[in-house]
Amino acid sequence: MFDTLIHQFWSLTFSGIALGFIYVLIAMGYTMVYGVLRMINFANSEIFMVGAFATVMVSKYVFELSNDAIPPSNVKLFLVILCCIVASMLASALLAFLVELVAYRHLRNRTTNRIAPLISAIGIGIVISEIVRIFTGARTQFAPNIVPKKTLATFQGAEIRLDSTLTIVAGLILFILLDRFIKYSRLGRGIRAVSMDEDSAKLMGVNLNRVISLTFTLGGLMTGAAGFFYVNVYENVKFNMGFSLGLAAFTAAVIGGIGNIRGAFFGGISLGLVEIYASAVIGTQWKPVTVFIILILILLFKPNGIFGEAIQRTRV
Amino acid sequence: MNKKIISGFAIAASAALTFGVVASTPASAKVKEITIAYQGPLTGDSAQTGIDEVNAAKYALKKYNDSNPAVKINLVTIDDQGAGSVALTVAPGAAANKKIIAIVGPAFSGATISSLPYYKAARLPMISPSATNVTLTDKKSVNYGYPVFHRVPSTDAFQGPSLAKWAVQNQKSPKVYIVDDKTPYATGLAAFTKKALAAGTWVGSDSTPDDTKDFAATISKVKSTGTNVVIYTGYYSQAAVLINQLRADGYKGDFASGDGTLGTGFLEGAGKNAEGVLLVAPTVPLSVGNPAMEADYVKVMGAASGEYTTETISIVNIYIAAVKSGVTTRSGMLNFINGFKGETVAGTKLSFDRNGDNNGAAAITGFVVKGGKIVPIEVVK
Known part of the structure; x- marks a missing residue:
């Protein structure tokens, strides 16, 4: 049962971290x-899907890459990655x-009902997803090979691949940049101020609509x-790719303590x-069961997530 | 326009719709048109299978309708996306549409299982060109399709052993890892394949849901077991995702699959990784079974035939024969199918046993992907 986990531990760990950075x-x-x-923001999963499609469109139609062609290298590779x-x-x-403008702001200004914006966000998410479904005939679109799947190094038998390494390194850089931005920039301080006390922030001259728009936009950039x-x-x-990944990412946010970026x-x-460990040990079909059992257990014992409100300074 | 006038029009329109269907086909009136339906995936990941089959049906009907028959046959399409969950939403409408007297399809086993309760209740006859799950014709199963379900291809009970044999042809000491996608078709085929493997060759299995995008854990198991043959029993879209990730992770062994992967969609998704992939399917390509008809197909349809064309044309030919003999109702069609004895367009015998299986079901063909094409090689015995 544990053979694969033992023999492929580092390989699984490396894949799990790369997937984890996408969730982050x-x-x-x-x-x-x-x-x-x-x-x-229930439309976040569709925001992710649109971002993924943008990469496919740019790589296919701007750089004319295909999954049969040799992936770009050197300067062209850098240019393709940057543009995508x-x-x-x-x-x-x-x-x-x-989404903020249409689903949230209008309703936020007109009603104190907190359910209405959630429903309108779900509605917008469905509209986006269905439009893409109609245009693609509900088929999986295969993306060209952008970054070569070459092995950079081997660690304890695990191959460290270029594409996964890029995800981990760039993901980490983006996270640190966001964390610093929230902590030290004027706009970031505005976001934190609204997050801690909306009314006081308003009295101090923070433009609420601007801060909320910025928050959605920053979240969109990361997604x-x-x-x-x-x-x-x-x-x-x-x-429909956003549904399962969005749900997993939402779960990740809840596990850590939603509202807390660290x-x-x-x-x-x-x-x-x-x-990835659960898939290796008890079978891929049990992966969602394991994940949600862990989520339920964490919420039973730590209802605010593992970090919860503990790290006030890093709370958005 | 005032509300009363609008209401009047609405009532009149409703009445026309309600009574129109009944009034349009009185028993004594001479029927000029008959409607049959095709059900299969016309959108979604497996759409190519449905498009190939519906084109085959259109070809057969065009040949018939162009001959100025006394009764023309219309074709309507029902898109179930090859998914049981979608079939549940479209089958009730097809069952309720009394104009449809027979169905070509459903194409996939899962969609067939979901549709059957409605079609059985409505006594709507169906002949599938590609649903191969054994439970559909197993009278002990809750999925038993009697009396309405029939099929032309042989079942996974035959495909599984052929897949087990075809997959290991390049390996002296095969180590086989089987992956299914949790659908009724894939789990059934995986079970029959595993059962047929020689002792000691099976090293492991995994079930990955049919929307899996990250196969890292499965690939780790493939590596840790020293596998040199991966058999995937799901459909081609996921097969392409799996083989792309296997090759990216350095897997050098063979990759084999069943008829769910037999489609150009697999080639598009897998690209150069598809090269050398071994496939089996209970179908005879039209170009092999009837080259003359294939040439005519290309002339009429403007492109080469696709998957399950032989089986689909053969099914439509049964319906054409029924209409020619005067059949105009579902019950008449059911009786005609049960008594039918003939041949497929590939020349193999075609008639149905009590459970709906084809008495002369075609042999399983082995294919290899060569030069970006799925090439039929030989019958796998």
Whole structure:
């Protein structure tokens, strides 16, 4: 039962961390919005999906890459990565900005009912997903090979691949940048102020609408980057891809303590590892069962997640 | 326009719709048109299978309708995306549409299982060109399709052993790892394949849901067991995702699959990784079974035939023969199918036993992907 885990431990760990970083970036979209609005952005999974499609479109139609061709190298590879990640981040950020404008702001200003914006966000998510379904005929779209799947090094028998390494390193850099931005920039302080006490922040002259828009946009940027890394590693996209990944990322955010970006980081990496270890030990079909049993156990004993409100300074 | 007038129009329209169907086909009136339906995946990951089959049905009907028959046959399509969950939402409508007197399909076993309760209740006859799950014709199973279900291909009880044999042909000491996608078709085929493998060759199995995108854990098991043959019993979209990830992780062994992977969609998704993949399917390609008809198909349809064309045309030909003999109702069609004795367009015998299986079911063909094409090699005995 444990043979695969023992023999392939480092290989599994490396894959789990790469998957975990994708969860971390998507979880940022959930946790930042929750931190500021105390509401879940249920359209975040579709924001992720659109980001992933943006990478496929740019690599296929701008750089004319195909999965039969040799992946680009050197300067072209750098250019392709840069253009794809920027396209994904911008597409998702723009969509997140629009979601806030259409689904949240209007209702927030007109009603105190907290359910209405959630329902309208779910509605927008369904609209986006269905539009993509219609245009793609509900088929999986295979992405071209962008980053070569070559082995950089071997550690304890585990191959450390370029595409996974890029996900881990770039994911970590993006997380640190976001964390520093929230902590030290003027806009970041505004976000933290609204997150801690909305009324006091308003009295201190913080522009609430601007801060909320910025939060959605920042979350969209991170989620879009996750879309790029997902395509880079798994090379396929589909209209409903956001559902399972979004649910996993949301779970990661809840495990770490939703509203807490360092908690989301911990939750994302942990979830990636637990998923892959559980699949190896008891079978892939048991993966969702294991993940949600762990979630339920954590919520039973730590209802605010593992970090919860403990790290006030890092709370969004 | 005031509300009363609008209401009047609405009532009139409803009445026309309600009574129109009944009034349009009185027993004494001479029927000029008959409607049959095709059910299968026309959108979604497995759409290529459905598109190939529906084109085959259109070809057969075009040949018939162009000959100016006394009764023309219309074809309507029902898109179930190859999924049981979608079939549950479309089958009630097809069952309730009395104009449809027979179905070509459903294409997939899971969708067939979901549709059967509705079609059995409505006594709507169906002949599938590609649903191979054994339970559909097993009278001990809750999925038993009697009396409405029939099929042309042989079942997974035959495909499994052929897959087990075909998959290991390149290995002197095969170590086989089997992956299914948790669908009724894939789990059934995996079970028959595993059972047929020589002792000591099976090293492990995994069930990955049909929306799995990350096969890292499965690939780790493949590596840790020293596998040199991976058999995937699901459908081609996931097969492409799996083989791409296997090759990216350095797996050098063979990859084999059943008829769920027999499609150009697999080649598009897997690209160069598809090269050398071994496939089996209970179908005879039209180009092999009837080259003359294949040439005509290309002329009429403007492209080469696809998957299960031989079986689909043969099914439509049964319905055409029934209509020619005067059949206009579901019950008449059911009686005709049960009494039918003939041949497929590939020349093999075609008639159905009491459970709906084809008495002369075609042999299993082995294919290899060569030069970006799925090439039929030989019958796997």
